[in-house]
Amino acid sequence: MADDWTRAMVADRLDLAADVMRSLPPVRPQGYVSAWPEYVHGFADQVEQEPKMRRPLPSPRMITQADEAMVWLRWVDKDIGQILWARANRKPWKRITWHHGISRATAHRRFEYGLAVIVWKLNGRRVPRKRSMEYVLQRTA
Secondary structure, eight states: OTTOOOHHHHHHHHHHHHHHHHHSOOOOOTTOOOSSOOOOOOHHHHSSOOOOOOOOOOOHHHHHHHHHHHHHGGGSOHHHHHHHHHHHTTOOHHHHHHHHTOOHHHHHHHHHHHHHHHHHHHTTOOOOTTSOHHHHHHTTO
């Protein structure tokens, strides 16, 4: 996939990764048991109940893509990676800005820069360290 990654594609893949991680069953300690017996619902109990709809578990391909996307977060600084992951998990900007102690505009600028850095690396290019964030952003459109 040389030179065909865009910031929108990277953002979509990070969103997919967050959705996959959210839909996987929770990790529990080994030997986790409940002292309560499993309640068996009879027909009379289920008459007025709404059926519990469950989202299907993610496919192995989706899990692999999510794992790849989570590795991408290591390519950027820790703060930028946290902002990218928070936005993928649909956290509001206000919560992100309070957590990092930055303005909304700065958080969005770092978010876009993080996506641009990932795009550069996926397209097989080195990110110039002596150039501005704006330079990197303009080259990834």
